[in-house]
Amino acid sequence: MIKDTLKQKLASHLDHMECLPEKGFVLENPKNPLLGDYALTIAFDLAKQKRQNPLSIAKEIVLELSKRIPKEEMLFTDLNGYINIQFTDNEIWKMVSSNENRLDLFPKSSEKILIEFVSANPTGPLHIGHGRWAVLGDIMCRLKRAVGVTVSSEFYINDTGNQVKQFRNSVSAAKDKKPIPKEGYHGQYVLELAQESGDPVERMISQQKETLEKLNVTFDNWFSELSLHNGQVEAAISELKKEYTYEKEGALWFSSSQFGDDKDRVLIKATGDKTYFASDVAYHREKLSRGFTTLVNVFGADHHGYVARMKAATQAISKVEGILFNVETHFKIIIGQLVSLFREGKPIRMSKRTGEMITLREVIDEIGVDATRFFMVFKSADTHLDFDLEVAKKQSSDNPVYYIQYAHARICSVFRNLQVTPPFVHPENADLNSDERQMLLVALKLNDALYEAALHYQPHRFAAYTYQLAKQFHLFYQKCPIKSASEEDQKKRLFIVYFVQRCLKRSLDILGISAPEQM
RNA sequence: GCGCCUGUAGCUCAGUUGGAUAGAGCAACGGAUUUCUAAUCCGUAGGUCGUAAGUUCAAGUCUUACCAGGCGUACCA
Incomplete structure (x- = not known):
């Protein structure tokens, strides 16, 4: 890393010169590359500390640095209080040859990260929003690995619960040529699944997997929610029961508001059923037990209401179980904003109810994997993305x-x-x-x-x-x-x-x- | 109502822990090839950084209030 190396070098010299600002300093990129390769703005910070004119401070620092660092390496100049740094050609060639090897250039990290992303319900095809979160999560994994951090990627399958039940009901209704229940799933794909044999949920999971693989997104682990339902959910609940739950109106509540959530959350409903949230607590308990030092979740913006309660639950579990885990610093939740699809400037309405929607698979088939990935990653995760299919395709040149x-x-x-x-x-x-x-x-x-x-x-x-x-x-x-x-x-x-x-x-x-x- | 995200050129968006004259792509206009792929390059035009105060030597960036849009606010998942 050339910037990092330069910064360390400058820091030690500035320290000896007693010109290191208390706040530390930043290497800037000059607006105009002709001014220099990097720039320092420390003269402005020091002006106050030393009660001197920033311009004269900059001049002094340039003079002193030029004495300390050979001019065969880099040149210092000052302008309007800025200190500009320019590498010599010789130095650039040296950096080019030392840039050849890779991993050891980065600081060693003992982190062990689990990145969970997509985790869509297996009740329908993936849409473009899933595509965005998939690409973001996948590239985060690749970035971390490229700097030598240990990362595991995981997809959490919600393969049990009410939604899955509704979905199965809808497909079997379609199979029997009966009307699909009002609260069921009405997409065209439900009718298509009715033509096939086998469990529709399994079919959906493998279809999602196939789409993601097509997108060049693979997971180290596919984690089944169902697998938590032979004791682990109960175990997680009884862990919380030790300190952070109470009963009210026939339900069991987790006092998540103790950990910064807006309100407390139900773990076991009055009906005796466990909530989806209860499984999620068990899942995160399970994540901690696998020894990850950092947990990362990529959520769609439509689930951001979940952030506070998941953090609360994870913190509570770690406390009860005596695991050293700081949610504030080591549980990172990335909110991926939604994607609006357009075609020639006109919005494409997406509705799961009526089944009028364009699937991720269709987008990939239409504009290609490379273009899909690039458009999904090019914009910051926290801006709403307007994605015009015709632009992505037509412009292909x-x-x-x-x-x-x-x-x-x-x-x-x-x-x-x-x-x-x-x-x-x-x-x-x-x-x-x-x-x-x-x-x-x-x-x-x-x-x-x-x-x-x-x-x-x-x-x-x-x-x-x-x-x-x-x-x-x-x-x-x-x-x-x-x-x-x-x-x-x-x-x-x-x-x-x-x-x-x-x-x-x-x-x-x-x-x-x-x-x-x-x- | 409350919470999160967003508001920067006609459109889509960048803008590093506050730094020099606010940047790119697309669209528009004008140029460049006897030369390795013109799927390229150069130039012109386009801005009250949502509004208003505040902090600072310095604010697109930080604070507060307000305006607009998206999402969320379940004993659904």
Whole structure:
């Protein structure tokens, strides 16, 4: 990580100079790349502490840093109180060669994370919202793994309870040519399932699995709710009973409001049935018992009302059982906002009741896996996504995802055309023009982008980086010909492009998008 | 009513723990190829960052109030 390395280096020097602000400091990216590769704004913070003009502080710091850090590595300049830092070409080449190996670049982590996502009811086909949460969860797993964290992905199957019962009833009603109950499921797929033999719930689960696999999303574990119903739900309830439950109006309540929930929640109804929430408590108890240090749940926004009670339950269980687990810091719930489908600017109404809906499978079939994944990950998880099928498809020529893939294909094409095969030799300290320099710099920032995105569970930031990398390449390609270049330039540029190719491939792999060699 | 998310260019959205002149894509307009894929690149135009106060040397970013949209608010899952 070049930013991290630079920051540590600067921090130790600034500390010795007694110029380290109390709050710490941030390495900025200058708005204008001509100003520098990174920038410090510490002069403004120090101005107050030292009661001096920020401009003169910046000048002093530049002077002192220039003495301490050899000018063969980087150059410091000051402007309007900002301190700008520019790497030398020599230093860029050094970073390129030390960037070759991967995992040991990141801080070691002893975390063991469980990421649960999608967890749709097996009572219908997945829709585009599930697709978004699936892609987000999947890429979070890939990001974490890429920085060396242990991650397990899991789908929780709600294969028991009222909804499942209604669903089975609906299918068997359809089988008997009887009207489907009012509170049942009315989609076209129910009629189709009625034509088939076997348990409709099992059919639905395998259909969902198939769709997700098609989307390039796989789970380490499919966890059945039903499997908790041979004692584990009862066990979880009796654990809570030790301290945090009471009876009221014939029902058993969990006092979740003690743990920050708006109100208390029912575990066992007056009818004697256990609530869905009770199974969920058992499920999360089970997660803790498997020794995960961090739990992550990706919820659809339509379930965000569940967050407070799940946190409350998990905290209560950990207390009763004496497990060291801080919900505030180690139970991360990511809310994925909903997706609205459009076609040529017109909203597509989705209704499970009337059965008028477009399934995730249909979207994938229509616009392709790569485009679906990219559109789902490109926008931040907490913005409502307006997704126009015609735009995603019609644009297929200058769609951002193809733009990125094309960058990769173009590089492969260069090699084919020149009849050369990587790997290429690393040039020694060759001078860089500004386009070559920017190209390498953007490519070098991959690990920083990766680490940041993984740390904050923000896959969209990594997608944005990948796009930026492709963009920089297309610019480079335009400005820096390889075939017609001098022998020396050609050698240098072949290596640059080879480096970029590997960065693109690695980025696309993390996004779960293919990196074609030809388009 | 209360809670969560959102409000930035005509449209869809970025904007790092507050930093330099608020950015990209699409759409519009004008250019670039005797050269490795023009699925590309360059340029022009487009903004009261929902509104109003506040904090700060510095606010799209933080605080408060209000306005608008989405979602939630079950002894359903």
